[in-house]
Amino acid sequence: MDLPSTRGLQALAALKKAPSLSKAAETLGVTRSALSHRIAELERQLGVTLVRQVGRCGKLTEDAESLLMVMGDALDRIEAAVTPLRRRRGQLRISTVATFASHWLIPRLPDWQHLNPDVELAISTTTRTIDLTNEDFDCAIRHGLGDWKGLTATRLFNETLLPVAHPHISELSSNSTVIRARSRFRDWNRWWRLSGKVGDPPGRSVVVETRAQAMDAALAGAGIAAMDLAYAAPHLASGRLRALDATVPLPEGYYLVTKGGHKSRADTIRRLEIWLLSQAQTNNPQG
Amino acid sequence: MDLPSTRGLQALAALKKAPSLSKAAETLGVTRSALSHRIAELERQLGVTLVRQVGRCGKLTEDAESLLMVMGDALDRIEAAVTPLRRRRGQLRISTVATFASHWLIPRLPDWQHLNPDVELAISTTTRTIDLTNEDFDCAIRHGLGDWKGLTATRLFNETLLPVAHPHISELSSNSTVIRARSRFRDWNRWWRLSGKVGDPPGRSVVVETRAQAMDAALAGAGIAAMDLAYAAPHLASGRLRALDATVPLPEGYYLVTKGGHKSRADTIRRLEIWLLSQAQTNNPQG
DNA sequence: ACAACGTGTGAATATATCTCACGCAATATC
DNA sequence: GATATTGCGTGAGATATATTCACACGTTGT
Incomplete structure (x- = not known):
């Protein structure tokens, strides 16, 4: 069974409450013309006359009244069901x-x-x-x-590692202190290998929990961190960090x-x- | 407030009852694709995910369940309201x-x-x-x-009067018997005048109640009736009536x-x- | 691996809906 | 009575919504 559109039913319901079609249109926030068309379309679908012009206002026929009666608050129910979901729209x-x-x-x-x-x-x-x-x-x-x-x-972007440190640290050598994040422990080794260094990365290291803490430690001058360029970039630009060696891309x-x-x-x-x-x-x- | 279309809600309701989207589409008599689009459109309007693919069937989300719960039998109510009106459609x-x-x-x-x-x-x-x-x-x-x-x-057509009678009556004269219908009593006088006759129509007349009875009387040979061509035509064609004089148009x-x-x-x-x-x-x- | 099933997606098309501008009828106002 | 004013319906044109078809993807059996 083919149900009529909510728009048409809504128009009819609004028309019952408001005295005239124009007022009803205003409450729904559309043109009178739109409402007129909605009613006409609904009438076409049902094959029944719903609104009849008496005097200069439109009046509902018995069919329309009975339709609204049987339908009851169905539209309100739909609105009530839909409103809380729509709230999360933005x-x-x-x-x-x-x-x-x-x-x-x-x-x-x-x-x-x-x-x-x-x-x-x-x-x-x-x-x-x-x-x-x-x-x-x-x-x-x-x-x-x-x-x-x-x-x-x-x-969005590839990951690219580079060694960064507080500006007063001027070079990366085998004596440097490196900062490692436990969650990305292998980063230093990967950078070391990919940048063509031989041997192992510096043994002296500070270990922190997360990469964010590694960044904080580097900013504080605790050592050299292997950081993603995307994260270090603002600090490099502002001079709070200094790049100490090459930038290598990761897969x-x-x-x-x-x-x-x-x-x-x-x-x-x-x-x-x-x-x-x-x-x-x-x-x-x-x- | 802008209500969602009945089609979308109907699709959702059908999807709750049927195990799969395909079955639901079958019960509604549309394509699976149509139902898929309906759901997608409804989700777009509400900004909420309603159906989630689990395994190879679609399953309703909590949002969808709550929507249907709050909506209740609103759709059934609408259908119940609309069905009796639609019955008179044909x-x-x-x-x-x-x-x-x-x-x-x-x-x-x-x-x-x-x-x-x-x-x-x-x-x-x-x-x-x-x-x-x-x-x-x-x-x-x-x-x-x-x-x-x-x-x-x-x-549809203009009214045109002409004198008709049973075939055994061969002419219209001042001695003829004319058949008058009380509801269209003036017809004979109008024909007489408009056809250019002088004086009054024949005085001898049979008076019946309706024009239909006048036709019956003419068919029975009771006299001459001033009948509309449109009504007399089939009888003239079949020979049961004979035209006795000119046909005159009425306004x-x-x-x-x-x-x-x-x-x-x-x-x-x-x-x-x-x-x-x-x-x-x-x-x-x-x- | 392969078929069977259940889906989502995009293009093309058909319906529905909206607004705008216009004309007609019924009331108000002078 | 003439003349606005209000309330409508209608057609055209633009936009939004629905529908189908053909196709591709993922899951589930064999």
Whole structure:
């Protein structure tokens, strides 16, 4: 059975409450003409006259009255069911890793808010890799090779490591103190090998828990950190950190990941993607 | 507040009952693809994920479940409200005068039914002129000058009077017996004058109640009737009646009259109009 | 590996819906 | 009575929504 559109029924219901079609149109925020057409379309679908012009106002016929009577508060029910869901419309839920959030995304948030005042980014950081298809996130930003199956991934930037330290540290040698993050312990070894150094990296090291702490330690002058260029860039630009050697690219990168299935707000995600890519190019947050 | 379309909600409801999207589509009589798009559109409007692919079937999210829960039987209510009205869809209610119905329209009904098996004509004959704008008729066929204000009238044919009688009556003279219908008593005088005769019509007359009875009386050989050509034509063709003198046109005619306002089934009425006009040209019912 | 099933997606097309400008009818106002 | 004023319906044109078809992807059996 083919149901009539909500628009038509809504028009009829509004017409019952308001004295005239014009007033009803006003309450719905559309033209009188639109309402007139809605009624006409509904009448065409049902094959019944619903509104009859008496005097200079429209009056509902018995058919229309009975329709509304039987329908009851069906429209209100629908509205009640739909409203709480719609409330979350202006929000884009993003899951990402802590370092990316605090050292890349969050510093750039003011720019996003300026360009997209209607979309609030809700950033959620987790240590574990979240299962996008089962949890209620619209997208995620992940670190890896971009080969997550069943998901669409667009590369934001490749990871590139370089040794950075407080400006008063002027060189990297076998005597230097290096800062290692437990979560990315192998970074120093990888940089060492990829940059063509021989032997092992300096043995003297400070070990911290997370990469964010490694950054803090480097800023404080505790030693030399192998940091991602994207994260170090603002500090290098401001002079709070100094690059001590070559920058080497890693095969991994940072990716914006979206799930398949019905994408509930594909257009907003698309805007986010474009913005992220443009931000990834400038490599520096505003302000 | 902008309500989502019934189609989308209906799709969601069907998806809850059926195990898979394909089955749901079957129950609604549309393609799987259509249902998929409906859901996607609904999700876009609400900005919420409603269906999530788990395994190889789609499963409703909590949001979708709660939506359906709050909405309750709203859709059923709408369907219940709409169904009884739709039942009258295949019917076109026509109000007309008795003579036109019995001597013109009804003999032609088989042809209409053959051409339009989906539309049943419900013919209602009344002596009084019905108020189309207030009563539940889709259209009317009226006799008159076609100047009914507020209504749209299309002429089917002009009225044309001629004297007819049983074939054994061979001439119209001042000695003839004329048949008069009380409802159209002046017809004989009008014909007499308009056909250029001098003096008065024959004084010897049989008076019956209606024009239909006048026709019967003429067929029975009771005298000469001043009959409308459109009504007499089939009898003239079959030889049961004979035309005894000139045919004179009257200013009145028969009109298909439709009301303004929202025309609940303009397309069907349009088909009726075309059919009536074609029938008016042939001037003879089939069979 | 391969087929069978269940889906999502994009293009092309058909419906629905909206706004705008216009004309007509019924009331108000002079 | 003439003349605004209010309330409508209608057609054209633009935009949004729905539908189908053909195709590609992932999952589940054999």
